Structure formats: structure tokens, C-alpha cells
Amino acid sequence: MADFSAQSYRQPFPFLDIDPTMESLTQFAELNPQSFILDNSAFNFQTFFPLSINDSLFSNQASEGETMSGFIHNSNQSSVSAQPIFSAKTEMEEISNKRKALDISESSSGNSSSTSPQVSETGIKRRNNSGRGKRAKSNEKEMEKPKEVVHVRARRGQATDSHSLAERVRRGKINERLRCLQDIVPGCYKTMGMALMLDEIINYVQSLQNQVEFLSMKLTAASTYYDFNSESDAMERMQREKAEEAKELERLMREGYVGIGGVACFHSSSTYGPL
Amino acid sequence: MKRWTTKREHQIYSSKLFQALCRSRRTSSSTSAKELHQTADRVLAITAKGTTRWSRAILAAPLTAGTNMKKHKKAKVTVHTRLRKPVVNREKRKLPVVERKLRALRRLVPGCRKLSCNNLLEETSDYIAALEMQVRAMTAITEFLSRGEAQAPTDRLGSIGNM
Numbered sequence: 347m348a349d350f351s352a353q354s355y356r357q358p359f360p361f362l363d364i365d366p367t368m369e370s371l372t373q374f375a376e377l378n379p380q381s382f383i384l385d386n387s388a389f390n391f392q393t394f395f396p397l398s399i400n401d402s403l404f405s406n407q408a409s410e411g412e413t414m415s416g417f418i419h420n421s422n423q424s425s426v427s428a429q430p431i432f433s434a435k436t437e438m439e440e441i442s443n444k445r446k447a448l449d450i451s452e453s454s455s456g457n458s459s460s461t462s463p464q465v466s467e468t469g470i471k472r473r474n475n476s477g478r479g480k481r482a483k484s485n486e487k488e489m490e491k492p493k494e495v496v497h498v499r500a501r502r503g504q505a506t507d508s509h510s511l512a513e514r515v516r517r518g519k520i521n522e523r524l525r526c527l528q529d530i531v532p533g534c535y536k537t538m539g540m541a542l543m544l545d546e547i548i549n550y551v552q553s554l555q556n557q558v559e560f561l562s563m564k565l566t567a568a569s570t571y572y573d574f575n576s577e578s579d580a581m582e583r584m585q586r587e588k589a590e591e592a593k594e595l596e597r598l599m600r601e602g603y604v605g606i607g608g609v610a611c612f613h614s615s616s617t618y619g620p621l
Numbered sequence: 622m623k624r625w626t627t628k629r630e631h632q633i634y635s636s637k638l639f640q641a642l643c644r645s646r647r648t649s650s651s652t653s654a655k656e657l658h659q660t661a662d663r664v665l666a667i668t669a670k671g672t673t674r675w676s677r678a679i680l681a682a683p684l685t686a687g688t689n690m691k692k693h694k695k696a697k698v699t700v701h702t703r704l705r706k707p708v709v710n711r712e713k714r715k716l717p718v719v720e721r722k723l724r725a726l727r728r729l730v731p732g733c734r735k736l737s738c739n740n741l742l743e744e745t746s747d748y749i750a751a752l753e754m755q756v757r758a759m760t761a762i763t764e765f766l767s768r769g770e771a772q773a774p775t776d777r778l779g780s781i782g783n784m
Contacts, residue, residue, distance in 0.1 A: 526622070
């Protein structure tokens, strides 16, 4: 539960850390009466807490739509509830000086959500940080000075920079491909960053190639003792063998055998041990 | 990627591989493991029907090209490196850690030497699925051949003794 709350509140990090108090919220509301930004943020804000206690709040206030007062009301209530957890999170941010780890974990948690504006928001905020050339400590500075934070928020809301858009799209594509690979390659956790995942992928490809090489040696050995000239009805026998193997595979799968892509089920002979 | 998991593809590949095996057995009596490996890879690439880059690369550069390994050019080392100021590399582009791993992956997947990260990952997923199917098919054929040998050992041994 603590982990989940830490993760779920990590998502609204670029949003919540900026407004720890009601006063700064009202300040922001006065400074930026544009409904565009609020709508965007409100939309993100609602999706930030998909499974939290705030669901009931949102459902009650759904009729208010995305009006300013409704938004402030929502965020006020949830910010109050978020404060104790938020203080713990600020400590976490201070402790973690590695910005890259923060980026990766945020991007991975950001990508696990369904909406793309979320990813864009976090991505642009990160780029704003990199544009200023500061590391993780810049986030703390934003927490202390809400006025400076308002500028960041406004910048984040616009996102008209073609470069950032293109980068966002490109990163989205790469992350999608990585997720596909995650499903295929065994031993990949969702929380793993790109470097670890690539390690696993490389190891897996190497192991598969070694398996093929080993199998080719075994096949040549097995085929030397086989009389191919007398093999007239070979294809029929092959089909029958295939059906038998398929049935055996199904049976083994049902019994709960977990192998590398189901290959381990075929390792009936003991010579596959050293692999 | 989904097509490598269907039974139909599995049957197509294993039957083609078996036919190729029979043909190579009939023409030349000695079949090394390397030749068989290359044949198996080529049949796999044919089954891919040329949609992926690695399959086209396998088909385009076969015939004992594995022994002709080019020497990788090493980085030039000038004499004055110690005298120069050490360049502090703290730029935040793609960190070299990820780049090194991508380079290693490019060496593993055939035909993807100069591919971008995005396309490389796509090729890799297809390649992994194809390799898995290849392993399954070759295991099945080996089982089939060993079972055929076990069924009538006396006849086979007799024919081998005559060879």
C-alpha cells in the first residue's frame, strides 16, 4: 500500500509539489484565469488518482465539470489529504540525487498510465529542468518557491515546441517497442530501465543462438544414423509427430511448466542440462 | 511477431527444413553442423517471406561468409592524450551505457548494423520470436529422427554397417 501510494503520488509530482497549500492554488487561479491550462491540468489531475480515495470526490463533483472553482475545490481537498504523504515524498526527492533514475522511474510510471498528455507533461517539465541545466535539486527549489513554479507550469502547459513534440513521439514509440519485448523476453520486470532491459534482451538472444547451434550439432548427429533414402512417407510421420508433440506440450503447459517460450517442455533428454 | 507462434508456421518451417535436410543428405554424404546451422537459418529467413531486415540479410550474404570475419577497426590512440586536459563528459544525450548495449544488440541481430534504436527493437522482437520457433522445430525434428532410429535399430545398424 505504501508503495502504491508512493507511486500514485509520484505521478502527480510535477503538479502537486508545486501547490502544497491552498493559498498558492488560489494565487495561481488568479494569475492564470485561462481555462485551457486548467482544463488540461484538471484532466491530468483526475487521471492522476485513478484508484485513490479521491474518486468519490470526483464523482460528486463531476457535475461541476472543469470549472475553476470545482477544480480548486478538488485539488484543495486532495492536496490536504496528500500533504502527509507529500512530505514523505519530498524527503524521497531530496535523498535521490540521481536524476536519471528519477527520469526513468517517472517515465516508466508515467508510461504505465493510459493518457499521453501525462507523459508529455512530465517530459516537458523534465526538459525545462534540463534546459536550465540543473539536476534533481531544481525540483526542490520549485517546491520552495511557488512563484517560480508557476512559470514552469505555464511553460509546461504550452508544449508548442516542435522539438519536444517530436521527442515525445519518438520516446513513446521506443517505449512501446520495449514493452512488446518485455512480454517476449522472460525475466523482465516493468520497473526495469532501458539499460537493464537491453541487458536481458542481449542475454536472451545469445542464449537462443547458442541453443540453435547446439541443436544443429545434435541434429547432424541424429541424422547420420537416419536412412533418408528409405524415407518415403516421411511427411506423414512428421505430421503425426507434430501432433503428438503439440499434445504433449499442451499437457505440460497445463501442469504448470514454465520454460523459456515453452521450449523447456521439449527438454526431455538430459543433454540439455548444461544449457 | 504473432505469426511465429502459430502451429501452421511451425509446420511449414519444420517440413521445409526436413526437405532441405533430405536433399543435402542425398547430394553430399558429409554434413557438418555449421552447414546445417546455415541451412536452418536460411530456411527460417525464407519462411519470413522477406518482410524483416534480418531475414533479407541472412539470404543476401550466405555461402560460408561466416568464416570471413572483418577485423573491427580499433579506435585511434594518439600519443598526446595524456597531455591533453581530460574532457569532462557530462552531457545529457543518450548516455553511452545504453549506446554500448545497443551496439552489442546490433552485432547480434543480423543485418541491423546501422539501424536506429526504434527499428532495432522491432527487428529484435521479430528475430527473437523466429529463433524461438526455430528452436522448437529443430527439437521436434531431432526427436523425430531419434525416435525413428530407436524403432528399428537392427535394420538401421545393418544399413550403417554397409556404408
